[in-house]
Amino acid sequence: MSEARVLTDPDVIDSYARDRTFVEPGKPLGVVLAASRDDVVTTLRWATEHRVPVVPRGAGTGLAGGAIAGDGSIVLSLARMTAIKELSPVDEIAVVEPGVITADLDRAAREHGLMYAPDPSSYEISTIGGNLATNAGGLRCVKYGVTRDSALGLEVVLADGRIMNTGRRTMKGVTGYDLTGLFVGSEGTLGVITSATVRLRRAPVAPPATFAAEFGSLREAGAAVTAIMAAGCQPSLMELLDRATLEAIDDWRNIGLEAGTMAMLIGQSDATDAQAMAERMERLCMENGASFVAVSSSPQETEELIGLRRLAYQAKERQGACLVEDVCVPRSVLPEMITHIEAAAVRHGVRIATVAHAGDGNLHPVFIFDHGTVEPPPEVWAAADEVFTRALELGGTLTGEHGVGLLKQRWLALESGPVATEVQRGIKAVFDPLGLLNPGKAI
């Protein structure tokens, strides 16, 4: 490898050792900016020979600490491997390097009337490799599925430098165990993804139609979600914003928030009969107690309505440092879960503002604490602990889409149980017997 692709300046390294969490990294030995699969092979062989831990890294936008690097490790960045190697409109697949930015692939697909469906809110800054390694979700996944549902085949480099191909280029296939699925969501602990064959989908042709509905209670908003899904409306996104989130947005942009509004539901249809579908969802909101609903299929108004949702995270960041959480519960208990989150906030004197991918039951309670505090204070962790425990009691999971990373390690055993935990360690050892790949993450 040429010298230029290895960084050793401690200040530069530090920025490559972090992700979007508050976790303080250690002091890695260096950063390798891989330009090719060969660079990855060379790095991993060297690391195996010298028993040095390797932390794979995409864009570092992770919210679970998955790309946080420890003392004495090597950061292996895939961000420069940005080639879209193939895009077949007929077969509706693309073959890409891991550093391709999610939205860039989507844009390339749209030139052929196709789309790359998985759209984490970070899609303008995250990489396909990072999305695969975390099994990223997004807004559209209520209709089009998560990243796993778009992953057909992978090329991965194992810890000892061996190259393995998984999966296929075809829509279906059952030869051997599903190694592709095993790598998706494995957070860089089983191997480094150097190429991916992903599925594209037809992009909707008609302009989408969007609605936004205000509710006086979470219970009503939850009932509207249930009614919309039960009616088979197939929203292409459906987001719920709680009062605290709406207040944060209102403080910033003055959206004229009414005193009685406790929740807002924003939904969209991209079907051929989008406008009719959005109107149907509007009616279902009204029938379930909405105080106000707007519907539109004008691109500008759609942008404004969805824009509200997009402002949510930044609005909260203005108020303080943020711990972004990610529980997922069965849809039927969504309102109950939010109510519980609000109670935990009050009980522990903590600010929590929640948005939810409501159609999936996936909630992001954002714990807001003082800017400048390095770590979330104990009362935040106490409230978060209650939220996690309650989500599990309600038949939910600790993480819907962000991953376990470092941040969820403490709670992991509660969900996985002893047998699955042992089995996962066994699987890890098959791929990485020396435990060099992203140690301490995911499992």
Add this chain to the structure above:
Amino acid sequence: MSEARVLTDPDVIDSYARDRTFVEPGKPLGVVLAASRDDVVTTLRWATEHRVPVVPRGAGTGLAGGAIAGDGSIVLSLARMTAIKELSPVDEIAVVEPGVITADLDRAAREHGLMYAPDPSSYEISTIGGNLATNAGGLRCVKYGVTRDSALGLEVVLADGRIMNTGRRTMKGVTGYDLTGLFVGSEGTLGVITSATVRLRRAPVAPPATFAAEFGSLREAGAAVTAIMAAGCQPSLMELLDRATLEAIDDWRNIGLEAGTMAMLIGQSDATDAQAMAERMERLCMENGASFVAVSSSPQETEELIGLRRLAYQAKERQGACLVEDVCVPRSVLPEMITHIEAAAVRHGVRIATVAHAGDGNLHPVFIFDHGTVEPPPEVWAAADEVFTRALELGGTLTGEHGVGLLKQRWLALESGPVATEVQRGIKAVFDPLGLLNPGKAI
């Protein structure tokens, strides 16, 4: 376990040692008809203690030899565990025992306006457990995905009798490695599925609309498939029947097959605008050279058109013993693949009739040989070998939905390559270090 649930009469055992392939089984020691998870645990503990191989079995409808039992093994039948333990219309999930017949779950779901989407043609006789273990496909999967896409969580018993829970009840979740996905398609080699949490979907409300189109060449039929998918018509099924298949049906039922008809395409839409969609697909067939197209949304005519497809397998069985194959290729090379199959048939003097789940590029070339022949004769294997090799050369896979079982073992290494093969053996050893679960299958 009570004596009644263990069968030892050799004649009775023999029928439990077979599936729908021609493979001659060995002589198992006995059959356990499990009635509960505890029976499964007891059986596996006993088998581990005595080092006896165990062959899990659903309904024995497999087409790859996955449930064929060898000498000295125990057949562990799950067919009596038929409880639908939970069905939640709001959360759109069901929790079922493995012996539930696929169509029974679908019917139970329909009572709530839902459906269980995976529909292998065997759905009236196959079990959910068998579908999960093979990752079964079906006609609807072009729109709704394969069995894996409906599997959320599993309870499995490992070879040593330990119970493990995988996955979740929620739509999304990324805690730890995807063990659910790993079990789906593992053909009973990693553990025995004793309970499954599966996803249901809203059943379409409008009656479906169906078309059937006749073409003078495979190339034109293939072009129509491409055009229909590219136009975003989202067919809920799309099946291609070649000339040999049509002749077999015509011989039996006299459908008035025209001399020039080389292929038939049968498709369906279940969208809210089904009739308009079917007419659009009709137009695309005409534009691509169809000589005749019928469209209908009357339930009776729909039944007749789809019925043609359903007759295909039986029509072939009338003509001889059948080796049902299952390659899958990228959609763009579907006509090329069929042409190659026809050439192989001529070259080896073998009768091959092909139907394809055309929207997925999944082909079932059925090799027809003399009734009464126990094993396919050498020329059938020679032709099959050519078909497999060509499918791989075209970027395809050996098996789209039936699995590897015993029948594809010979070709497996061609597709998987040495690293993936070794890794899969390593994974197998994590779950089943003594190699007792369904030895010689899948990997």
